[in-house]
Amino acid sequence: MPKGKLTEQQEQFCQFYVQMRHGSNAAIAAGYSKAAARQQAAHLLTKTNINTRIFQIRSEQMADVDITARRVLNEMAAIAFSSLHDVSDYNKGEMTLQDFSELSRQELAAVQSVKIIHGKEGTNIHFQLYDKQKALDMLGRYLALFNDTLKIDTDKPIEIRLVRGGEDKPNG
Numbered sequence: 771m772p773k774g775k776l777t778e779q780q781e782q783f784c785q786f787y788v789q790m791r792h793g794s795n796a797a798i799a800a801g802y803s804k805a806a807a808r809q810q811a812a813h814l815l816t817k818t819n820i821n822t823r824i825f826q827i828r829s830e831q832m833a834d835v836d837i838t839a840r841r842v843l844n845e846m847a848a849i850a851f852s853s854l855h856d857v858s859d860y861n862k863g864e865m866t867l868q869d870f871s872e873l874s875r876q877e878l879a880a881v882q883s884v885k886i887i888h889g890k891e892g893t894n895i896h897f898q899l900y901d902k903q904k905a906l907d908m909l910g911r912y913l914a915l916f917n918d919t920l921k922i923d924t925d926k927p928i929e930i931r932l933v934r935g936g937e938d939k940p941n942g
Contacts, residue, residue: 774819783814784823788831843912845879850905852880857897867895 776784779800786796793811802810814820832838856877859866870878885896910916922928 774822776819776823780814780820781823783811784820784827787811787815787824788827843909844876846905846909846912848876848879849900850902850909852877852899852902854899857881857899867897 779802782800783796783802786799787793790796790799793815794807797807797811797814798804854860854865857868857870857873857880859868867884870884880899880902882898882900883896887894887896
């Protein structure tokens, strides 16, 4: 078999892996032994041709539904940089929603829900925007604005202790 060419069973593994997102289950569905499914999946996922095919299948699926990194980032940005002022007006102590038919798709992307409640005292409108902080955090991580790595710069030895059950035990 030519290098890079997949067997029918390997192709099935790739298809099932993309669908299930679980190596062992994909291996079993593709016809590999249940007993060795975990090891087989781990082995297959180390192969460049398998990973290339999985990437290709995912790319095809995203193209089918027009999912691009740009669209995802634009949607996150719409939420992250949204404001109540985009969808409402505040005048003389009273807040009213803007006419949604006049709002842009980007402005509407930040709106999670709108509830109109008719009561004895009039109509109340409750609306909620998506989580702005979460969207900002996701964008910040994508743009590598945050450093989640602790860097210790020293020439002295460092002792690390793991604490289990209330006891200090040296690591190593």
